[in-house]
Amino acid sequence: MSKDKLGYAAPAFQIVMPGQPGDTPATPKHIAHRGGTMNPSVDALRAQFGSVIGRAEVMWGDTTVFVERTKVGTVCAWLQSEASQSYEYLVDVTAVEHRDAMRPIEVVWHIRSIKFRRFLRIKAEIAKDGKTPLAVPSVWGVWKGADWLERECFDMFGIGFEGHPDLRRILMWEQYKEGFPLRKDFPMRGRFSRSEQLKQALAANPEARYSMEELSIADAFEDLPTDMRHRLTGGEKTGE
Amino acid sequence: MATATDKRTIEVALSTTGLSADGKPQRIPLGAEGLISANPAMEPELEGEHMLINIGPQHPATHGVLRLVLELDGETVVRCIPHVGYLHCGFEKIGEYRQYNQIIPWTDREDYLNSMGNNVAYALGAERLFGIEITERCTVLRVIAMELSRIISHLVWLGTTCIDIGAFTPFLWSFQERENVYNLLERWTGARLTTSGTRVGGMIADVPAGWTDQLRHFIDTFPKTLDECERMLNKNAIWVGRTVGLGVMTPEEALNYGLSGPMLRASGVAYDVRKDFPYLDYETYDFDVPVGTNGDVYDRFLVRQEELRQSVRILDQALKRLPEGPVDVDDPRVILPPKHKATSEMESMIHHFKLVMEGPRPPIGEVYVPIESPKGEKGYYFVSDGTAKPVRWRIRPPSFVNLSAIPKMVEGHLLSDVIAINASIDIVMGEIDR
Numbered sequence: 001m002s003k004d005k006l007g008y009a010a011p012a013f014q015i016v017m018p019g020q021p022g023d024t025p026a027t028p029k030h031i032a033h034r035g036g037t038m039n040p041s042v043d044a045l046r047a048q049f050g051s052v053i054g055r056a057e058v059m060w061g062d063t064t065v066f067v068e069r070t071k072v073g074t075v076c077a078w079l080q081s082e083a084s085q086s087y088e089y090l091v092d093v094t095a096v097e098h099r100d101a102m103r104p105i106e107v108v109w110h111i112r113s114i115k116f117r118r119f120l121r122i123k124a125e126i127a128k129d130g131k132t133p134l135a136v137p138s139v140w141g142v143w144k145g146a147d148w149l150e151r152e153c154f155d156m157f158g159i160g161f162e163g164h165p166d167l168r169r170i171l172m173w174e175q176y177k178e179g180f181p182l183r184k185d186f187p188m189r190g191r192f193s194r195s196e197q198l199k200q201a202l203a204a205n206p207e208a209r210y211s212m213e214e215l216s217i218a219d220a221f222e223d224l225p226t227d228m229r230h231r232l233t234g235g236e237k238t239g240e
Numbered sequence: 241m242a243t244a245t246d247k248r249t250i251e252v253a254l255s256t257t258g259l260s261a262d263g264k265p266q267r268i269p270l271g272a273e274g275l276i277s278a279n280p281a282m283e284p285e286l287e288g289e290h291m292l293i294n295i296g297p298q299h300p301a302t303h304g305v306l307r308l309v310l311e312l313d314g315e316t317v318v319r320c321i322p323h324v325g326y327l328h329c330g331f332e333k334i335g336e337y338r339q340y341n342q343i344i345p346w347t348d349r350e351d352y353l354n355s356m357g358n359n360v361a362y363a364l365g366a367e368r369l370f371g372i373e374i375t376e377r378c379t380v381l382r383v384i385a386m387e388l389s390r391i392i393s394h395l396v397w398l399g400t401t402c403i404d405i406g407a408f409t410p411f412l413w414s415f416q417e418r419e420n421v422y423n424l425l426e427r428w429t430g431a432r433l434t435t436s437g438t439r440v441g442g443m444i445a446d447v448p449a450g451w452t453d454q455l456r457h458f459i460d461t462f463p464k465t466l467d468e469c470e471r472m473l474n475k476n477a478i479w480v481g482r483t484v485g486l487g488v489m490t491p492e493e494a495l496n497y498g499l500s501g502p503m504l505r506a507s508g509v510a511y512d513v514r515k516d517f518p519y520l521d522y523e524t525y526d527f528d529v530p531v532g533t534n535g536d537v538y539d540r541f542l543v544r545q546e547e548l549r550q551s552v553r554i555l556d557q558a559l560k561r562l563p564e565g566p567v568d569v570d571d572p573r574v575i576l577p578p579k580h581k582a583t584s585e586m587e588s589m590i591h592h593f594k595l596v597m598e599g600p601r602p603p604i605g606e607v608y609v610p611i612e613s614p615k616g617e618k619g620y621y622f623v624s625d626g627t628a629k630p631v632r633w634r635i636r637p638p639s640f641v642n643l644s645a646i647p648k649m650v651e652g653h654l655l656s657d658v659i660a661i662n663a664s665i666d667i668v669m670g671e672i673d674r
Contacts, residue, residue, distance in 0.1 A: 025515070025517060025518055025523060026518060027518045027519055027520065027522065029373060031371075033371060033605060034605075059606060059607070060369070060371075060606075060607045062607065062608060088495050088496075089495055089498065091608075091619070091636060092619070092636045094621065094632075094634045096623050098623075098631055099625060100625075108621070110621070110636070114511050114516065117517065119608075121608070143498060144496050144497045144648075145497045145498020145499075145641050145645075147644050148640060148641065148643075149498075149641065149644075152640075156332075169325075170324060170325060171325040171328040171674075172325060172328065181330060181333055182332060182333055186333075188330075
């Protein structure tokens with residue numbers, strides 16, 4: 001089995017050969033808190049999009065670039081498809097709400113170019129002024145891996161991802177009523193009292209946990225046991 | 241005569257599995273060739289209503305509390321809707337109320353098969369946030385810790401997947417070897433599963449005397465078990481028949497769906513964080529990264545099997561180079577004073593008290609440090625506002641993202657193949673639900 005310089009025991013074909021010729025990555029040491037080499041994609045972004053791109057900073061070796069909230073989808077699509085950028089891998093979609101209530105909520109995309117071995121953090125700020133909609137464009141059309149990550153971000157922060165095909169809760173159950181757990185105004189023990197939480201848990205009917213969508217895909221409603229059918233038609237969907 | 245029959249059976253098993261010319265998965269039950277028609281269009285009267293079937297959340301083959309709702313046409317999966325969240329504990333929320341060292345026990349409990357690796361990943365992220373460079377000995381010890389937990393995780397994967405597919409013996413062999421690794425971890429950290437082995441700036445403890453000999457013994461004996469499993473499985477007709485051509489992801493799809501780890505490499509994308517974004521001086525170790533070609537369940541098995549061997553190679557090199565010296569950094573911002581000083585000197589006692597009660601404080605900043613966990617790219621994203629507790633502690637869960645591609649992988653396959661494909665993803669629900 002032949003090996004390339006990095007030690008990949010590479011068989012028949014590969015789609016990606018990471019890095020440039022002669023480029024051997026090494027463990028970063030003694031990284032500065034601020035400053036350092038900025039990811040060259042930031043300059044390319046500024047040349048391409050102009051004022052859509054906000055400030056950029058290098059923190060602990062990683063470049064963060066702020067992008068106007070409504071333009072993130074366009075910017076990401078360009079970064080993914082442009083051959084000179086080639087950000088083919090979406091690492092993470094998440095959000096940050098700061099303890100300082102005046103600071104905007106930040107939605108964070110971690111993206112990576114495997115080909116050029118680059119890492120870029122894109123941020124979009126959503127001001128907490130009550131007027132700005134808590135929403136950003138979805139990047140699901142660019143990277144399919146965004147599907148669950150965006151659902152989780154919606155589940156935990158209530159941030160809408162416009163254009164996501166199936167934006168619903170993922171970790172919490174669909175009828176969860178206490179809000180969005182990772183928001184700073186959400187107390188760690190939940191919004192409801194323990195007795196209310198217990199009441200809801202006891203009233204929950206796990207057998208009825210088929211959503212109406214799942215029932216409709218197979219037209220299986222008629223096949224359910226009579227008592228379950230009765231409960232579902234009575235509006236008792238999932239432990240309400 | 242018997243030989244001829246055996247030979248024919250294997251040929252049938254191999255020839256009736258895989259992709260047809262137009263790229264669709266093609267399965268004919270073993271021995272039923274010629275008995276049933278391969279073309280459903282020839283038997284239109286057999287087309288009936290679709291059936292809804294629910295797998296899990298309490299089901300041994302879902303490896304935890306995963307629930308899959310499947311729409312079946314006969315035995316073929318038309319649609320798959322996964323449900324997760326049954327194990328959600330709010331780790332990230334709890335992390336915002338804990339000091340940096342207090343979060344480490346939570347990292348054990350997410351991907352509990354890779355607890356040592358999570359501890360190391362967490363410590364690496366936190367140390368970059370604090371601006372700490374760890375010692376030489378600590379670096380090598382952490383490499384050993386990561387590779388040991390990779391071995392544990394892949395062994396559990398191998399054993400449980402064998403059970404899912406119908407082989408029992410490799411399960412016993414792999415779990416016996418896993419026991420040896422757990423014995424090593426127990427001697428080192430005092431715990432087997434929930435190790436909490438690292439601290440910001442060092443390890444919970446240096447390895448005890450004689451520990452390296454025990455590890456050396458494991459390195460010497462473990463490859464024999466791997467050889468046995470290889471002989472048992474790699475050319476086994478049932479194993480091959482139940483894994484080849486299933487859940488195929490092309491390289492482009494695998495990248496686009498955000499797969500990582502063995503899932504991505506089995507599809508032919510040579511991306512390993514240890515090689516491409518090295519940490520812990522991984523670039524100085526001599527090891528290969530296996531890359532598959534077909535992206536099916538069988539290739540994922542081969543990739544993980546080879547990774548086990550490569551982990552042994554890394555362990556061997558790490559053990560040879562393990563330098564003497566301190567494990568913890570000499571940095572009073574994060575490292576507690578020795579116990580005998582804390583109980584005898586006033587300054588050390590105050591230092592101890594303040595570190596424990598108030599906690600170390602990193603500068604304002606944010607950091608994301610990825611590592612190659614057995615499941616894929618795992619990383620912790622910290623946001624600090626300068627206080628002793630993070631503003632945001634985010635886990636980048638590889639099996640969460642890998643699992644999100646399961647509808648794409650199972651659709652068009654048979655119901656029994658769903659189990660094999662689900663097993664090939666190597667999920668740990670603790671990490672998915674967090």
